[in-house]
Amino acid sequence: MGDREDSIKPRRTVFVTVGTTCFDSLVKAVDNQEVQDELLRRGFTDLVIQMGRGSYIPRKSNGEDGSLVVDYFTFSSSIADYLQSTSLVISHAGSGSIFESLRLGKPLIVVVNEELMDNHQSELAEELAERKHLYCARPHTLHHTIAHMDFDSLLPYTPGNARPVVSLINKFLGFPDD
Template sequence: MAAAERSVFVTVGTTKFDALVERVDSLELLRILRSKGYSKLVIQKGNGSYVPHVVVPAGQAKATTEGIDVEYFDYSPSLAAYISSAALVISHAGSGSIFESLTAGVPLLVVPNPLLMDNHQQELGATLAAGGHLVCAAPDELLNAVRSFDGSRLVPYSKGSPAGMVAAINRQMGFPGAGAGRG
């Protein structure tokens, strides 16, 4: 990758989230990205039925549009690599993608999927947004959220640790002196 490349990675993980893919399939988004100094947009669109056809010509998975290099794909086992090399991640609010991005220190904008039962994506997104670790937006607010996004104002997330739970389980089981496992 070129050093000057600033990539935006959109990811829905293993889910379907057409409302998000549809919102990022937008020339206006590309113009906003360009005005903010981004040069590339990669969309991991997942299992949904919506296929991008605005930011790339219909039937094409790759193109340069409005000065932005755009590509999309369904899924990749190496989403972590896309996340860690991105300058901005726009993600569904699944815990995997969220903590992958936060612990990689990549600026993150999450869009909870409003179709999920008793929307716990909304809960996680809102809690982390309240802590200043990410920006959380509804699908309809996405373009404005990208426009006003300022990664420098985010609060770095301190990675958690299983050590406390491990110690409590060991105590409960009668292994009080046990340490953590070997990796």
């Protein structure tokens, strides 16, 4: 009966991405049993970790013991397929990963790497969190963020129209406004 229930249960995947960086503290955070138990409690079934240049190797799991199915890889030529099919994205604070996830309408937790110097990425993540487009966490607060997140409270992100700014710059520089 257990196998039958598993085959009927919809897969809900969490995709973790660190981009091209080394962000071992994020990979360690999602490899933490408490975080994985909370994801299970919230109805997630699979965890896929893109670990970049990091040296920390997370534990794989086939989920047979009732745990999350966990897999990882270092790099992919494109993470678009992973983002497309995921139920939740947990990402580093790189603008590309953030905006691609938001453009796809995926619930997003951005984890700020506090080890970076001059971390302008945290400003972006915190501003978008303040505007209710995503959740912002640190590696040590990720469990708490997952436990208290409410997807219904997130607002869709609508990209702005850059045309008025382009027109103003063109006018200032004396270029024709198309």
